[in-house]
Amino acid sequence: MGESSSSVSIDVERISFGGKEHHIQTSHGPVSVAVFGDLEKPALVTYPDVALNRLFFCPEASSLLLHNFCIYHISPPGHELGAAPISSDVPVLSVDQLADQVAETLDYFGLGSVMCLGVTAGAYILTHFATKYRERVLGLMLVSPLCKAPSWTEWFYNKVISNLLYFYGMCGLIKECLLQRYFSREVRGSSLVPESDIVQACRSLLDERQSTNVWRFLQSINVRHDLTESLKKLQCRTLIFVGENSPFHSEALHMATNLDRRYSALVEVQACGSVVTEEQPHAMLIPMEYFLMGYGLYRPCQMSCSPRSPLSPSCISPELLSPESMGVKLKPIKTRVSLQV
Numbered sequence: 415m416g417e418s419s420s421s422v423s424i425d426v427e428r429i430s431f432g433g434k435e436h437h438i439q440t441s442h443g444p445v446s447v448a449v450f451g452d453l454e455k456p457a458l459v460t461y462p463d464v465a466l467n468r469l470f471f472c473p474e475a476s477s478l479l480l481h482n483f484c485i486y487h488i489s490p491p492g493h494e495l496g497a498a499p500i501s502s503d504v505p506v507l508s509v510d511q512l513a514d515q516v517a518e519t520l521d522y523f524g525l526g527s528v529m530c531l532g533v534t535a536g537a538y539i540l541t542h543f544a545t546k547y548r549e550r551v552l553g554l555m556l557v558s559p560l561c562k563a564p565s566w567t568e569w570f571y572n573k574v575i576s577n578l579l580y581f582y583g584m585c586g587l588i589k590e591c592l593l594q595r596y597f598s599r600e601v602r603g604s605s606l607v608p609e610s611d612i613v614q615a616c617r618s619l620l621d622e623r624q625s626t627n628v629w630r631f632l633q634s635i636n637v638r639h640d641l642t643e644s645l646k647k648l649q650c651r652t653l654i655f656v657g658e659n660s661p662f663h664s665e666a667l668h669m670a671t672n673l674d675r676r677y678s679a680l681v682e683v684q685a686c687g688s689v690v691t692e693e694q695p696h697a698m699l700i701p702m703e704y705f706l707m708g709y710g711l712y713r714p715c716q717m718s719c720s721p722r723s724p725l726s727p728s729c730i731s732p733e734l735l736s737p738e739s740m741g742v743k744l745k746p747i748k749t750r751v752s753l754q755v
Contacts, residue, residue: 433487435494440518442511443504446494447519451484456552456711457528458483459516461536463689464635465592465620465628467493469533472695478702482711483529488519490536492627499626506630509638513543520550529709533557534595534662534688535635541669545644553709554652555702558660558688561669563640572636576629583625589617598659598687612692645672652678653705655698657686679705 433448458479460469467489492500529552532540537559544551578588593602593613603609652673656666670680683690683697690698
């Protein structure tokens with residue numbers, strides 16, 4: 415692939431976000447990257463869904479990732495905290511250009527091959543990046559990923575949301591549509607059951623988004639192209655999580671069936687929506703441990719007694735850690751089924 419252009423960065427500390435934020439000027443415009451952890455560790459690049467600017471994890475999952483990685487969290491253009499509205503004179507980026515921004519971000523930080531973790535639209539961008547820059551991706555962890563071009567139903571629904579965003583901003587109706595995209599009915603609540611804390615927190619975060627910038631990212635995703643034919647060319651292992659109540663459940667299953675099953679695994683999370691990282695992050699912990707052990711990475715020692723994560727290297731069959739067995743051992747997993755060690 416072509417060389418990406420040189421970049422300029424302004425560093426800003428975001429205490430509320432917990433990492434050091436870099437504003438990087440790429441050939442396709444600025445991008446915000448928050449960096450967490452030890453820069454000497456392997457790199458994990460993360461990318462969120464539409465209107466989100468971070469991934470939530472339970473303490474155990476955060477500890478597992480920060481123990482093994484330095485995390486580079488890329489926000490979609492204009493999704494970072496305190497972002498100004500992007501001018502209407504600036505063209506809306508294509509998904510190809512968004513993937514190129516990821517490559518230029520790696521160039522800026524001097525990163526070679528990285529692990530990637532993306533949610534829904536962010537999972538699409540990172541998958542597209544992996545198919546375009548295959549040598550730069552060690553592995554993919556994807557949450558309720560998009561893979562195909564939008565169906566007519568999704569395209570029309572996104573068009574309605576886009577029009578509402580354009581004319582009315584981040585109004586109550588838009589928030590409800592986005593929360594339905596992210597979460598299952600169980601946590602969204604009802605007239606009889608209050609919505610969960612995580613939904614309330616997400617609702618508050620949506621107030622901070624610039625509606626114009628959300629509109630632009632949604633426009634990009636709504637004209638995405640089908641990646642199905644490119645999936646067989648992936649040179650990395652892939653771990654897919656999907657909530658069984660996610661509106662993108664069938665899309666994730668389609669992606670899983672078109673990956674090389676020797677090097678991919680599918681984890682279906684029961685009673686969960688799209689954003690498993692927020693709604694049921696504990697369900698991700700054990701599969702991520704298996705997946706990362708295949709790369710010689712392990713959880714921190716202080717997690718060894720976690721009742722939610724009973725695995726330890728001594729109790730895992732060596733065959734499970736080989737690439738050839740990844741798909742057989744991990745697909746499918748119903749996370750509500752009790753696990754025996």
